[in-house]
Amino acid sequence: MSELAAQWPFLLAMLVLIIASGLFSGSEAALFSIRDRDRRQLLRGGGAGRVVANLLETPDRLLAAILFWNLMINMIYFALVAIVAAETSQPSVFTLAALVSIIFFSEMLPKSVAVMTPLRIGLAVAVPISIAVTIVGPILPIVRWANDAVARLLWPSFQPEPAIDLADIERAIDLGTDDAVLIRRERAALQALVAMAEMRADEMMRPRSRLQVLTPPLDSSSLTGGSPPGGYIMVADPRDPSGETWMGTIAVRLLRPQQCSDLAAAVDPVMFTPWSSRVSHVYDSLQQQDLSVAVVVNEFGEIIGAISIDDILRGVLANKGQRDAAEDQIKRVGGDHYRMPGMTSLRALARMLSIDVPEERAATVSGYVQRYNERVPRVGDVALLPPFELVVTDEDDDDIWIEAWRGPEGMGESS
Numbered sequence: 001m002s003e004l005a006a007q008w009p010f011l012l013a014m015l016v017l018i019i020a021s022g023l024f025s026g027s028e029a030a031l032f033s034i035r036d037r038d039r040r041q042l043l044r045g046g047g048a049g050r051v052v053a054n055l056l057e058t059p060d061r062l063l064a065a066i067l068f069w070n071l072m073i074n075m076i077y078f079a080l081v082a083i084v085a086a087e088t089s090q091p092s093v094f095t096l097a098a099l100v101s102i103i104f105f106s107e108m109l110p111k112s113v114a115v116m117t118p119l120r121i122g123l124a125v126a127v128p129i130s131i132a133v134t135i136v137g138p139i140l141p142i143v144r145w146a147n148d149a150v151a152r153l154l155w156p157s158f159q160p161e162p163a164i165d166l167a168d169i170e171r172a173i174d175l176g177t178d179d180a181v182l183i184r185r186e187r188a189a190l191q192a193l194v195a196m197a198e199m200r201a202d203e204m205m206r207p208r209s210r211l212q213v214l215t216p217p218l219d220s221s222s223l224t225g226g227s228p229p230g231g232y233i234m235v236a237d238p239r240d241p242s243g244e245t246w247m248g249t250i251a252v253r254l255l256r257p258q259q260c261s262d263l264a265a266a267v268d269p270v271m272f273t274p275w276s277s278r279v280s281h282v283y284d285s286l287q288q289q290d291l292s293v294a295v296v297v298n299e300f301g302e303i304i305g306a307i308s309i310d311d312i313l314r315g316v317l318a319n320k321g322q323r324d325a326a327e328d329q330i331k332r333v334g335g336d337h338y339r340m341p342g343m344t345s346l347r348a349l350a351r352m353l354s355i356d357v358p359e360e361r362a363a364t365v366s367g368y369v370q371r372y373n374e375r376v377p378r379v380g381d382v383a384l385l386p387p388f389e390l391v392v393t394d395e396d397d398d399d400i401w402i403e404a405w406r407g408p409e410g411m412g413e414s415s
Helices: 002-006 008-031 036-043 046-057 059-086 091-116 118-154 166-176 180-198 257-261 279-289 309-317 346-353 365-373 408-414
Strands: 232-236 246-251 271-274 293-297 303-308 331-334 337-341 382-385 388-395 400-406
Touching: 002 008, 008 046, 008 059, 008 091, 008 118, 036 046, 036 118, 046 059, 046 118, 059 091, 059 118, 091 118, 232 293, 232 303, 246 303, 271 279, 279 293, 279 303, 279 309, 303 309, 337 346, 346 365, 365 382, 365 388, 365 400
Parallel strands: 271 293
Antiparallel strands: 232 246, 293 303, 331 337, 337 400, 382 388, 388 400
16 A cells, blocks of 8 residues: 555546546547437537537547547556556556556446436536547547548458449349248338328328327426327427417437436427328428427318327338238128228228229328318218218227228119
8 A cells, every 4th residue: 555655646647537538438428329309409508508519510520539538548547557557566456456447437437327318418528528629629630531541551442332222122122032921011011102102191190189288397297197199298388378389299208217307308399281291291301300290280270180200100111010911901890891990091992892982082091081071080980982981980099990881872782
C-alpha cells in the first residue's frame, strides 16, 4: 500500500482518465441509441436537445471524434499504468487490476447505463461532447484520409455490391424452394401488395371506436389494462374538452420502463390523411415524415379512425401472425353460406362466389360494407352483393367478421 500511496498523483490521473473514458463510451452508446423518431423530442428539449440533433446529423464525424478521444485517453492511461507498475513489487497484478478497472468502469458500466436512458444521457453530455468534437474537428479529415488510404492498401480491389434487382429476387424465390405452403404465403403477400395500391385508408384503418384515446395530463396509471389495440394510444388535444381532436400518439409497445413515468415526452406527432387516400400513399407519407400513425378524417373533417405503419405491414405480411392466401380466408359454413374476416379481398370473394364486382369499388369486404352503408361497419350492418347478402356478425381487436349468404333475390332466382 505504501508503494501505491507514493504514486498517488499518477493514480489520481488514472482515475480522471477512467471517468473521461467512461464519459465518451457512454456518450457513444447513448447518442447512437437514439431513434430517428426521438430526434423530434430532442428539438423540443431546449438548447441541449438541438446540440444533440446537430451532432447526429453528421454521425461519421461524431463517431470519429469519440473514438479519437477514447484512443488518446486509453494510451495515456496505459502509459501511466506502466509508470506505476514499474514502481511496485507486483507489476503484473497491478497491470491486470488496471486493465479490469478500465474495462468495467469505462466500457461495460457506462454503456449499460446509457442504453437504458439514451435521451437523458444524450442531453446531459451534449455540450461537452460538442466541445470535444469541435476541438478535434480540424484533424478529422486527416484521420478519414488515413482510414481510406489503409482500406485501399489492404483491399485495393474491394468494390461495393450492386443493388439487388427485383428480377433477381423473383428468380431466387423460384429457385429457392418447392414448399407449397411458402409459395402460397408469397402469393398472398404479392396479392396484398397489389391490393394496397388500390385500397383506401378507410378500408384498412382501425375505426375510432376501437382505439384507446387519452386526454392530458398523462400519467403511468393511464396504461392499465394491457396493450391497447394496434399497440398505440391516441392522445387528444387538451384544448378540446370533448376529446374529438387528436394531436399525437404513444407507441406503447415500444416504451421503455423508464418512459412510463413521463408519458408526455413519449408522445409522437401524427399526420392527417383523407379517407379516400390510397394506403400506399399513406405508407409513403409516413415514411417520408418519419411518423408511425396517420389519423383518417372523412369529407367533413371528422376523425373516423387511424392507421399505422404496423397496421399496413401486418395487412400485407400477416394476419394474426400468419397470412394465408386470400381465398383460404373465406370459410364455407354450408351451402351458399360463407364466413370471412373483413380484410378479405373483395375480388377473392367474388371469385369464390362466381359473381362480378363493379369496377372502382372497395378492395376489401369490410370496405364494401362501409361504402354501402356510408359508415364504419358495425355488428348487424347488411350490404347487398347480388345475389348475395353480406352481414357483419361480430368483431374482435383485429378485424370484423362478415358472413355471406344468398339473399331473398338470389333465393328467388334459384327457385
